[in-house]
Amino acid sequence: MNFTVTQEKIGAVRADCEIVIVINKQLDHKWVHDKKDLETLNFKGTLDEVAFLPHQHRVYTGVDSLERDEVRIAVSNALHAIAKTNYKSVKIASYVKDCPVTNTKAIVEGSKLGTYRFDRYKSEKEPFSIEEMIISLEEYAEKTLNLDPAKIAVKDAETIAEVTNHAKEIVNTPPDDMTPEALAKYAVELANDLDNVSYFIGDQNFLEEQNMGAFLAVSRASTHAPRLIHLTYKPENAKERFVFVGKGLTYDSGGLSLKPSEHMVSMKADKSGAAAAISILEGAARLKVPFEVHAIIGACENMIGGNAYKPDDVLVAKNGKTIEVRNTDAEGRLVLADCLCYATELKPDYLVDLATLTGACVVAVGEYTTGVMGHSSPLKHAIMSAATKSGELTGSLPFNRYLKKLLKSNIADLSNISSSRYGGAITAALFLDNFVEEPYKEKWIHLDIAGPAYVEKDWGYNQAGASGAGVRMCLYWMKDLAYKASQKNHPHKKEK
Ligand code: BES
Ligand code: ZN
Ligand code: ZN
Numbered sequence: 001m002n003f004t005v006t007q008e009k010i011g012a013v014r015a016d017c018e019i020v021i022v023i024n025k026q027l028d029h030k031w032v033h034d035k036k037d038l039e040t041l042n043f044k045g046t047l048d049e050v051a052f053l054p055h056q057h058r059v060y061t062g063v064d065s066l067e068r069d070e071v072r073i074a075v076s077n078a079l080h081a082i083a084k085t086n087y088k089s090v091k092i093a094s095y096v097k098d099c100p101v102t103n104t105k106a107i108v109e110g111s112k113l114g115t116y117r118f119d120r121y122k123s124e125k126e127p128f129s130i131e132e133m134i135i136s137l138e139e140y141a142e143k144t145l146n147l148d149p150a151k152i153a154v155k156d157a158e159t160i161a162e163v164t165n166h167a168k169e170i171v172n173t174p175p176d177d178m179t180p181e182a183l184a185k186y187a188v189e190l191a192n193d194l195d196n197v198s199y200f201i202g203d204q205n206f207l208e209e210q211n212m213g214a215f216l217a218v219s220r221a222s223t224h225a226p227r228l229i230h231l232t233y234k235p236e237n238a239k240e241r242f243v244f245v246g247k248g249l250t251y252d253s254g255g256l257s258l259k260p261s262e263h264m265v266s267m268k269a270d271k272s273g274a275a276a277a278i279s280i281l282e283g284a285a286r287l288k289v290p291f292e293v294h295a296i297i298g299a300c301e302n303m304i305g306g307n308a309y310k311p312d313d314v315l316v317a318k319n320g321k322t323i324e325v326r327n328t329d330a331e332g333r334l335v336l337a338d339c340l341c342y343a344t345e346l347k348p349d350y351l352v353d354l355a356t357l358t359g360a361c362v363v364a365v366g367e368y369t370t371g372v373m374g375h376s377s378p379l380k381h382a383i384m385s386a387a388t389k390s391g392e393l394t395g396s397l398p399f400n401r402y403l404k405k406l407l408k409s410n411i412a413d414l415s416n417i418s419s420s421r422y423g424g425a426i427t428a429a430l431f432l433d434n435f436v437e438e439p440y441k442e443k444w445i446h447l448d449i450a451g452p453a454y455v456e457k458d459w460g461y462n463q464a465g466a467s468g469a470g471v472r473m474c475l476y477w478m479k480d481l482a483y484k485a486s487q488k489n490h491p492h493k494k495e496k
Contacts, residue, residue: 001115002132003108003158005094005150010136015091017057019078021071022049023095024064031093034058047073052081066095069391069460071106076114076461079130083115089132093139100140100150105157107135109391109472112161114461118172156287160390160475163283164468170275171454171466175251175268180219180299183248183271184227187278187297194285196235202228212338213316214323218331219300221255221308226300228339231278233285238292239485242478243348244281245339247332247355248274248299255302255328256310263359269466270332272453273354274299276470283475289482296343298335302328314412317341321434324412332357333431334416340435350379351444353432354470360424361448365395367455370469371448372396373429375441383445386477391460392469393452397426404430425450447473 006013010031020031022045027035034056043051047070049062061078063070075092082090095103111133119125137150170178170186178186184201191199204225207216212228219226229248249270253259259267274297281295309315313325315334318341323334332355343351361371370387372380372394380396387394403423407430409415414434418427429446436444452469455462 001111001130003111003135003154004132005104005135005137005147005154007137007145007147009138010091010093013091013134013136015089015132015134016087017059017082017085017090019075019090019092020058020060021074021092021095022060022062023066032060034060048077050077050081054085066103068102068106068389071095071103072110072113072391073460075107075110079111079115082130083126083128086129088129089134090130091134091136094135094137094150096137096140100137101153104135104137104150105153107133108154108157109161110461112158113164116165116168116463118168118463118465156479159286160283160472163279163286163475164471166282167272167275167279167468167471168466170278171269171272171468173268175301178268178271179224179250180227180248180301181224183250183274183297183299184229187229187231190278190282191231194233194282197231197233197281197285199232200230202230207338210318210338210342211316212318214334215298215300215338217309217313217315217325218255218302218334221303221305222301224250224301227297228342229274229278229295229297229299231281231295233281233293235288235290235292237290239290240349240481241292241294241346242350242352243294243296243343243346244277244474245296245336245343245351245353246274246277246298247271247336247353247357248297249302249332249335250299251301251303252329252331253303255331256304256308257328258304259329266454266456269454270356271299272356272449272466272469275466276354276449276468276474279468279471280474283471284478287475287479289478290485291478291482294343294346294348296339298339300335302331317435319435321414322412324409324415326415327417330416330428333428336432337435340432344437344440348440348443351436351440352447352474353445354447354449356450356453357448358425358428358450360428361397362451364397364425365451367451368459369393369395370452370473371425372445373399373426373448374445375399376443376445379443379445382480383473383477386480387473390472390476392473394473397429399426399430403427407431
């Protein structure tokens, strides 16, 4: 779908169909032309209500307020209602309040995220005829004729939604088609397509040279060799260095601590952290953020076999710490342990890991919310407020000294599982903490995306399946920081 912004009044814009947002039951709003029909349909004008009036070529979609995630949901709902028509173009007013950018972005993001389909494996694809969306900025244009900020906003929003959809595509791809080697190939092709992006792919020998005993143990029983994928985006005069580390279990059967069948289904999604890190890097490069950005992926499969690693094994991680394996299904933290050691060697200013790490996180905050953990409150706060703007849900889970003690092992430096059944999302993060060197502890954030990365039913503008969790929050966060940095260079400009 193409997006254009215009200063023409919505009534004057030519399109096959119009989307009208009804704000909190305001059926007397100037853009509501069909009040009687809406009343007949008992359409009130609240969130998640849609009324398509084919004869009028209008689709009404409700919101409780113009809060940006409601706008995303409403636009996505409206497009679903007209998805089976043969309309080629659709128009919508931007509902600008004081800022031309916020809702315009939300409209574009809601459209692109909401119309994503994973239909690669379907013999018959559902058609979607809409090719163009025209956004009228008439209320904004009354004040100024400069549409440039809105045009830039549209481009940025398109990029953010597109790379989020790319993350969904990686995650949704079945495990036999998205093996560690295939993921590495994807990353190499992506790097070749982007400016200022380079790559390094580490194979089994490299992992051995690096003494990544934990990562290697997890991958040992798979017929697919592991890969450490390292992408770097380095623009000229880059400011800070961001390192994103992603859990890339292309399949998690649980290993010898085998998962029960019903929990194994959907474990192709255990590569969601990897998909997010790669897509964040793609977004950073395409948005041209003024930072150096790295994506480090630990890609492998957790399988069973005669050579599988076992409960009772003791592994040696890259930093020399010994780990008693008490459950082979707590494998993500083992892979991440070695990847975090590798990542800290890059001396990051910000270190973020993304992982579908624990079922306990889903129990704690529910399936739509990312668990945010770390030692630095300001950093957690910054990411969480960017997440809210981006439309992602987060909840902070607190560390404490007592939970840390639960990872003690009688025979090694630490155990890969906690001795208590409570607080599993936090104890998993505290395990990772052992692999983040002292100067980087305050720079580190752990995002447990086990819930929102893959939900088997539609929610808002997200389809059943992968959602690209983590991508939008991290890109909004970097954009926020880039904006703040640019304001520092121009102190006469007021902060928005
Ligand atoms: N990949 C899973 C976590 C997961 C669970 C992700 C549900 C998405 C949805 C992880 O490797 C795992 O199996 N964790 C165990 C840890 C336990 C053995 C301490 C879990 O959460 O049960
Ligand atoms: Zn597992
Ligand atoms: Zn896992």
